[in-house]
Amino acid sequence: MRIFLDTANIDQIKQAVKLGVISGVTTNPSLVSKEGVADYAATIKEICSIVPGPISVEVLVEGVKPMIEQARQISTWAPNIVVKIPATAEGLEVTSVLAKEGIKVNFTLCFSLNQALLGARAGATYVSPFVGRLDDIGHDGMQVVKDIVGVFQKYPEIHTEVIAASVRHPEHCVAAAKAGAHIATVPNNVLVQMIQHPLTDIGVSRFLADWKRVSRK
Numbered sequence: 015m016r017i018f019l020d021t022a023n024i025d026q027i028k029q030a031v032k033l034g035v036i037s038g039v040t041t042n043p044s045l046v047s048k049e050g051v052a053d054y055a056a057t058i059k060e061i062c063s064i065v066p067g068p069i070s071v072e073v074l075v076e077g078v079k080p081m082i083e084q085a086r087q088i089s090t091w092a093p094n095i096v097v098k099i100p101a102t103a104e105g106l107e108v109t110s111v112l113a114k115e116g117i118k119v120n121f122t123l124c125f126s127l128n129q130a131l132l133g134a135r136a137g138a139t140y141v142s143p144f145v146g147r148l149d150d151i152g153h154d155g156m157q158v159v160k161d162i163v164g165v166f167q168k169y170p171e172i173h174t175e176v177i178a179a180s181v182r183h184p185e186h187c188v189a190a191a192k193a194g195a196h197i198a199t200v201p202n203n204v205l206v207q208m209i210q211h212p213l214t215d216i217g218v219s220r221f222l223a224d225w226k227r228v229s230r231k
């Protein structure tokens with residue numbers, strides 16, 4: 015499973031790139047607005063220049079024609095742009111047009127296997143089931159990821175990759191990897207937690223203390 019960072023924060027992205035573990039970034043309007051970004055295009059272009067992998071960028075209009083036009087425009091910002099299109103009937107139509115033009119689509123706000131299957135059939139490069147938001151309403155979000163992965167595997171002509179999104183804690187990453195998700199897109203706090211283990215910290219301290227005792231002799 016590959017790891018994307020789910021943020022529009024430039025400092026977090028630069029730091030995660032230094033760790034050498036992220037191969038893409040996903041953004042959404044909420045994440046971008048949280049950063050108080052004045053120039054949407056400039057911020058996205060900067061992210062695209064920092065990370066040499068797919069950068070998902072949400073289309074911010076409604077209606078088939080406006081979405082297609084905006085997606086075409088956004089796709090010119092950088093070669094690694096992926097446009098995020100919502101999992102609606104209009105979104106399907108938009109996805110099928112864009113896919114035929116070679117524009118990569120992340121079919122987002124997916125909450126069911128049916129939505130993901132239709133997104134894949136329309137030509138989406140990625141589908142993004144939102145695990146945490148399903149958990150929030152008492153559903154089993156990870157089960158949807160498992161179902162999508164399982165069904166896509168049964169049909170070898172489907173090359174759409176599954177991004178486990180709306181990841182809230184490290185256990186979501188464990189479960190997504192076990193489910194066979196191609197990618198988990200994780201907020202920075204989850205990425206930080208993924209590497210932490212108290213036994214590692216205790217082990218490092220003990221090794222250094224033991225070494226100091228020996229080296230003093």
Ligand code: G3P
Pocket residue numbers: 020040042144146147179180181199
């Ligand atoms: O990748 C989708 C993600 O940004 C949504 O996460 O935590 O707002 O449900 P959340």
